[in-house]
Amino acid sequence: MPRTRIYVFAFALLVSALVSIGLAFASTLLRDDQLQSARLYVIKNIIAVSGFSKEALEKLTQKDANTTIKIFHDQFESKFINKANEEVSPEWLKTELKKLGYATEELEAMEAFELINIFNSKLALLANATNKKVEEYDPQLKLLFLYKPKDKVISYIIPIEGYGLWDMIYGYVALKPDLNTIQDIRFHKHQETPGLGGECSEPWFTNMFKGKKILNSTGDFVSVAIVKGKANDLYASTDLNHYVDGISGGTITSKGITKFLREDLSSYNVYFKTIRK
Numbered sequence: 001m002p003r004t005r006i007y008v009f010a011f012a013l014l015v016s017a018l019v020s021i022g023l024a025f026a027s028t029l030l031r032d033d034q035l036q037s038a039r040l041y042v043i044k045n046i047i048a049v050s051g052f053s054k055e056a057l058e059k060l061t062q063k064d065a066n067t068t069i070k071i072f073h074d075q076f077e078s079k080f081i082n083k084a085n086e087e088v089s090p091e092w093l094k095t096e097l098k099k100l101g102y103a104t105e106e107l108e109a110m111e112a113f114e115l116i117n118i119f120n121s122k123l124a125l126l127a128n129a130t131n132k133k134v135e136e137y138d139p140q141l142k143l144l145f146l147y148k149p150k151d152k153v154i155s156y157i158i159p160i161e162g163y164g165l166w167d168m169i170y171g172y173v174a175l176k177p178d179l180n181t182i183q184d185i186r187f188h189k190h191q192e193t194p195g196l197g198g199e200c201s202e203p204w205f206t207n208m209f210k211g212k213k214i215l216n217s218t219g220d221f222v223s224v225a226i227v228k229g230k231a232n233d234l235y236a237s238t239d240l241n242h243y244v245d246g247i248s249g250g251t252i253t254s255k256g257i258t259k260f261l262r263e264d265l266s267s268y269n270v271y272f273k274t275i276r277k
């Protein structure tokens, strides 16, 4: 190979090595900030539907990240519910993850919503470590957040997710202490078209859910559905407890939300029955 080519090759190699080192260094430096902002994003969305006062919420936007996280720790409780509708302690998850080599300090620093993500992503390894099949091992954990500022529950918040038209829609729904009335709902992440399905994250749409009931007059689970058109024109006043207006030009998104809202709420209903008693 001529000398000049060797120089070009060596120079290219050197540049790529330097860029890789630089990127790796930047990524390590920014890791904590990235984790913090992802954590804050989840916490802010949970707080936003919880019934936290509007003024307090506005003040919170001016405060630093640590204040918001502290409020979440002091006034909210996170629970795990398994497929048998029993509560599972965070210690159990941590003990399981320690089997895979996770350090105690690392696990202790995690929020419940981070712990469950790691746990679910390691199901195959965890099942293997316990000599079980994944289906047999998987407790199918669900998250539940309780907003209890003064030891009295103000709302129960559950994550909701499912397909709209283009992709997954992620949100939270909060129920009042009767575990029947919707306190608030929020769709914080979606790929639906702005002005069409994308209207699902707009207040005119989400505000309609406030005060709707997920149980009928005899206490059976019915959820809340989005109709095509105006709910008022289609249903008698008693049924209006369970319907909201549709999004014009967003019928597929609306159908998707109706479906996953029903599925997600119903998956908690057996557990909720034990609290309603």
Ligand SMILES: Cc1cc2nc3c(=O)[nH]c(=O)nc-3n(C[C@H](O)[C@H](O)[C@H](O)COP(=O)(O)O)c2cc1C
Pocket: 165, 166, 191, 192, 193, 194, 196, 197, 198, 247, 248, 249, 250, 251, 252, 253, 254
């Ligand atoms: C570019 C484009 C983007 C669209 N985005 C959405 C969407 O985000 N959600 C949705 O339900 N429908 C969307 N639609 C419309 C659907 O294809 C369908 O026509 C609509 O859901 C029917 O709703 P309607 O009966 O209320 O008109 C889109 C259509 C086009 C052409």
